[in-house]
Amino acid sequence: MTIPERVDQLAGRKRRRERPCGFDKAAYRRRNVVERCFHRLKQWRGIATRYDKHPDRYLAAITLASTLIWLDQ
Structure with a gap:
């Protein structure tokens, strides 16, 4: 997963005892660069x-x- 979850979603997962989704900061940064490139194009x-x-x-x-x-x- 490359998009960070909102705080209320994280709290809901903790309350329901679900496994939290992973967040890769480097992947999010690379995805942001690509999205900005598409926007400029x-x-x-x-x-x-x-x-x-x-x-x-x-x-x-x-x-x-x-x-x-x-x-x-």
Whole structure:
């Protein structure tokens, strides 16, 4: 599990004597980076709306947007 549980959920598990879910902080950090990357890519209108229907053109648009985002950092 990579998303931390809320405090009330943890208390409920303890009350019902259920096994607590594991939380991996490093996995959560990596997942957050990927989600932020998708968010930045969706700022590009053509990618978010899948304007290009051809897979090669869509992949080219994602590659271009990813490169420009990487260079901007």
